[in-house]
Amino acid sequence: MRSELAVMDTVFVLYENMTALDLIGPYEVLAAHPAVTPHFAAARPGDVRCDNGLTLRADVSFAGAPDPDLIVVPGSSRWRAALADDELIGWLAAAHPAATWTASVCTGSTLLGRAGILTGRRATSHWAVRDTLAGYGAVPCAERVVIDGDVITGAGVSAGIDLALTLAATLWGDPVAQALQLALEYDPQPPFRSGTPEQAGPETVAAVLGALAGT
Structure with missing residues:
Protein backbone atom coordinates (compact mmCIF):
# COMPACT_ATOMS: atom_id res chain seq x y z
CA MET A 1 0.00 0.00 0.00
CA ARG A 2 1.13 3.55 -0.63
CA SER A 3 1.64 5.64 2.49
CA GLU A 4 2.66 9.24 1.78
CA LEU A 5 0.24 10.44 -0.86
CA ALA A 6 0.96 13.57 -2.86
CA VAL A 7 -2.09 12.80 -4.99
CA MET A 8 -4.91 10.62 -3.75
CA ASP A 9 -6.84 8.97 -6.57
CA THR A 10 -10.25 8.52 -5.00
CA VAL A 11 -12.87 6.33 -6.64
CA PHE A 12 -16.42 7.19 -5.65
CA VAL A 13 -18.45 4.11 -6.53
CA LEU A 14 -21.77 4.51 -8.34
CA TYR A 15 -24.42 1.85 -8.94
CA GLU A 16 -28.13 1.75 -9.66
CA ASN A 17 -30.40 2.67 -6.72
CA MET A 18 -27.56 3.86 -4.50
CA THR A 19 -28.35 6.52 -1.89
CA ALA A 20 -27.08 9.89 -3.08
CA LEU A 21 -26.14 11.46 0.26
CA ASP A 22 -24.02 8.42 1.15
CA LEU A 23 -21.71 9.50 -1.66
CA ILE A 24 -22.20 13.27 -1.79
CA GLY A 25 -21.48 13.80 1.92
CA PRO A 26 -17.98 12.28 1.80
CA TYR A 27 -17.34 13.84 -1.61
CA GLU A 28 -17.99 17.37 -0.37
CA VAL A 29 -15.55 16.86 2.51
CA LEU A 30 -12.77 15.01 0.73
CA ALA A 31 -12.81 16.64 -2.69
CA ALA A 32 -12.23 20.01 -1.05
CA HIS A 33 -8.66 18.90 -0.27
CA PRO A 34 -6.14 19.56 -3.07
CA ALA A 35 -4.56 16.11 -2.70
CA VAL A 36 -7.76 14.37 -3.75
CA THR A 37 -8.39 13.57 -7.40
CA PRO A 38 -11.98 12.29 -7.61
CA HIS A 39 -13.18 9.67 -10.09
CA PHE A 40 -16.81 8.59 -10.36
CA ALA A 41 -16.87 4.96 -11.44
CA ALA A 42 -19.64 2.52 -12.29
CA ALA A 43 -19.94 -0.67 -14.32
CA ARG A 44 -20.22 1.57 -17.37
CA PRO A 45 -19.78 5.32 -17.84
CA GLY A 46 -22.98 7.34 -17.96
CA ASP A 47 -26.02 8.13 -15.88
CA VAL A 48 -26.77 6.26 -12.68
CA ARG A 49 -30.16 6.69 -11.04
CA CYS A 50 -30.26 6.84 -7.24
CA ASP A 51 -32.91 5.21 -5.08
CA ASN A 52 -34.90 8.44 -4.64
CA GLY A 53 -34.66 9.47 -8.29
CA LEU A 54 -31.61 11.74 -8.45
CA THR A 55 -29.33 11.00 -11.41
CA LEU A 56 -25.56 11.07 -11.01
CA ARG A 57 -23.02 10.45 -13.74
CA ALA A 58 -20.11 8.03 -13.84
CA ASP A 59 -17.18 9.40 -15.81
CA VAL A 60 -15.32 6.09 -15.99
CA SER A 61 -16.01 2.37 -15.86
CA PHE A 62 -14.65 0.11 -13.15
CA ALA A 63 -12.32 -1.36 -15.74
CA GLY A 64 -11.11 2.09 -16.77
CA ALA A 65 -10.69 3.53 -13.28
CA PRO A 66 -7.18 4.20 -11.99
CA ASP A 67 -5.82 2.07 -9.18
CA PRO A 68 -7.47 3.84 -6.24
CA ASP A 69 -5.74 5.13 -3.14
CA LEU A 70 -9.20 5.52 -1.59
CA ILE A 71 -12.46 3.75 -2.42
CA VAL A 72 -15.76 5.23 -1.20
CA VAL A 73 -18.77 2.91 -1.37
CA PRO A 74 -22.27 4.26 -0.75
CA GLY A 75 -25.19 2.21 0.48
CA SER A 76 -28.69 1.81 -0.86
CA SER A 77 -32.20 1.45 0.52
CA ARG A 78 -32.32 -1.51 -1.90
CA TRP A 79 -29.11 -3.02 -0.60
CA ARG A 80 -30.25 -6.63 -1.03
CA ALA A 81 -30.44 -6.15 -4.80
CA ALA A 82 -27.01 -4.51 -4.83
CA LEU A 83 -25.52 -7.60 -3.21
CA ALA A 84 -26.35 -9.51 -6.40
CA ASP A 85 -24.29 -7.11 -8.55
CA ASP A 86 -21.39 -9.45 -9.30
CA GLU A 87 -19.55 -6.88 -11.40
CA LEU A 88 -19.54 -4.36 -8.55
CA ILE A 89 -18.64 -6.95 -5.91
CA GLY A 90 -15.87 -8.37 -8.07
CA TRP A 91 -14.33 -4.95 -8.63
CA LEU A 92 -14.39 -4.16 -4.91
CA ALA A 93 -12.71 -7.47 -4.08
CA ALA A 94 -10.02 -6.86 -6.70
CA ALA A 95 -9.40 -3.15 -5.98
CA HIS A 96 -9.32 -3.24 -2.19
CA PRO A 97 -5.99 -5.04 -1.61
CA ALA A 98 -3.97 -2.36 -3.42
CA ALA A 99 -5.92 0.60 -2.00
CA THR A 100 -4.65 2.57 0.97
CA TRP A 101 -8.18 3.00 2.33
CA THR A 102 -11.55 1.44 1.61
CA ALA A 103 -14.56 3.28 3.02
CA SER A 104 -18.27 2.57 3.10
CA VAL A 105 -21.29 4.53 4.23
CA CYS A 106 -24.56 3.08 5.52
CA THR A 107 -25.47 -0.25 3.89
CA GLY A 108 -22.39 0.07 1.68
CA SER A 109 -20.68 -2.05 4.33
CA THR A 110 -22.81 -5.01 3.27
CA LEU A 111 -21.15 -4.74 -0.15
CA LEU A 112 -17.74 -4.77 1.48
CA GLY A 113 -18.82 -7.82 3.44
CA ARG A 114 -20.04 -9.56 0.30
CA ALA A 115 -16.66 -8.82 -1.32
CA GLY A 116 -14.85 -10.52 1.57
CA ILE A 117 -13.31 -7.30 2.87
CA LEU A 118 -14.79 -7.30 6.39
CA THR A 119 -13.79 -10.77 7.58
CA GLY A 120 -12.56 -10.45 11.15
CA ARG A 121 -12.98 -6.68 11.16
CA ARG A 122 -15.09 -4.39 13.31
CA ALA A 123 -17.60 -2.52 11.15
CA THR A 124 -20.78 -0.50 11.30
CA SER A 125 -23.73 0.15 9.01
CA HIS A 126 -27.26 1.54 9.09
CA TRP A 127 -28.87 0.44 12.36
CA ALA A 128 -31.56 -1.56 10.55
CA VAL A 129 -29.05 -3.86 8.82
CA ARG A 130 -26.05 -3.73 11.15
CA ASP A 131 -26.51 -7.26 12.45
CA THR A 132 -26.29 -8.71 8.93
CA LEU A 133 -22.57 -7.91 8.90
CA ALA A 134 -21.90 -10.84 11.20
CA GLY A 135 -22.93 -13.14 8.36
CA TYR A 136 -19.89 -11.90 6.44
CA GLY A 137 -17.52 -12.59 9.31
CA ALA A 138 -17.47 -9.00 10.57
CA VAL A 139 -17.89 -7.80 14.14
CA PRO A 140 -20.91 -5.43 14.05
CA CYS A 141 -20.47 -2.21 16.03
CA ALA A 142 -23.07 0.35 17.05
CA GLU A 143 -20.66 3.24 16.49
CA ARG A 144 -21.04 6.11 14.05
CA VAL A 145 -17.60 5.64 12.49
CA VAL A 146 -15.38 2.56 12.84
CA ILE A 147 -11.78 2.21 11.67
CA ASP A 148 -10.25 -1.26 11.50
CA GLY A 149 -6.94 -1.38 9.70
CA ASP A 150 -7.33 0.08 6.22
CA VAL A 151 -11.15 -0.08 6.26
CA ILE A 152 -13.38 2.68 7.59
CA THR A 153 -17.15 2.22 7.82
CA GLY A 154 -19.88 4.70 8.66
CA ALA A 155 -23.36 4.26 10.06
CA GLY A 156 -26.52 5.40 8.26
CA VAL A 157 -26.58 8.00 5.47
CA SER A 158 -25.62 11.25 7.27
CA ALA A 159 -22.67 9.50 8.97
CA GLY A 160 -20.81 9.78 5.67
CA ILE A 161 -19.82 13.33 6.60
CA ASP A 162 -18.48 12.18 9.96
CA LEU A 163 -16.61 9.35 8.25
CA ALA A 164 -14.96 11.72 5.79
CA LEU A 165 -13.95 14.19 8.51
CA THR A 166 -12.51 11.34 10.59
CA GLN A 181 -15.79 21.06 8.82
CA LEU A 182 -15.96 24.83 9.25
CA ALA A 183 -16.02 25.39 5.49
CA LEU A 184 -19.09 23.15 5.33
CA GLU A 185 -20.53 24.79 8.47
CA TYR A 186 -21.19 21.28 9.69
CA ASP A 187 -22.66 21.93 13.13
CA PRO A 188 -25.53 19.46 13.53
CA GLN A 189 -28.43 20.78 15.57
CA PRO A 190 -31.34 18.58 14.44
CA PRO A 191 -34.87 19.72 15.16
CA PHE A 192 -35.75 16.36 16.72
CA ARG A 193 -34.01 13.81 18.89
CA SER A 194 -34.94 10.86 16.72
CA GLY A 195 -31.66 10.09 14.98
CA THR A 196 -31.17 6.69 16.63
CA PRO A 197 -33.64 3.90 17.43
CA GLU A 198 -33.09 4.52 21.14
CA GLN A 199 -34.04 8.17 20.80
CA ALA A 200 -36.87 7.75 18.32
CA GLY A 201 -39.10 5.37 20.22
CA PRO A 202 -40.87 2.18 19.11
CA GLU A 203 -43.57 3.73 16.90
CA THR A 204 -41.09 5.69 14.80
CA VAL A 205 -38.75 2.71 14.57
CA ALA A 206 -41.61 0.49 13.41
CA ALA A 207 -42.61 3.05 10.75
CA VAL A 208 -39.08 3.24 9.38
CA LEU A 209 -38.63 -0.53 9.36
CA GLY A 210 -41.91 -0.86 7.51
CA ALA A 211 -40.81 1.66 4.90
CA LEU A 212 -37.45 -0.06 4.46
CA ALA A 213 -39.12 -3.43 4.06
CA GLY A 214 -41.00 -2.07 1.07
CA THR A 215 -37.88 -0.97 -0.82
Missing part, protein backbone atom coordinates in the same frame (compact mmCIF):
# COMPACT_ATOMS: atom_id res chain seq x y z
CA LEU A 167 -10.55 10.13 7.58
CA ALA A 168 -9.40 13.68 6.79
CA ALA A 169 -8.04 14.03 10.32
CA THR A 170 -6.20 10.72 9.95
CA LEU A 171 -4.71 11.69 6.60
CA TRP A 172 -3.95 15.37 7.06
CA GLY A 173 -4.29 16.14 10.77
CA ASP A 174 -6.97 17.61 13.00
CA PRO A 175 -6.48 21.28 11.95
CA VAL A 176 -7.18 20.42 8.31
CA ALA A 177 -10.25 18.36 9.20
CA GLN A 178 -11.49 21.14 11.44
CA ALA A 179 -11.10 23.65 8.62
CA LEU A 180 -13.01 21.38 6.25
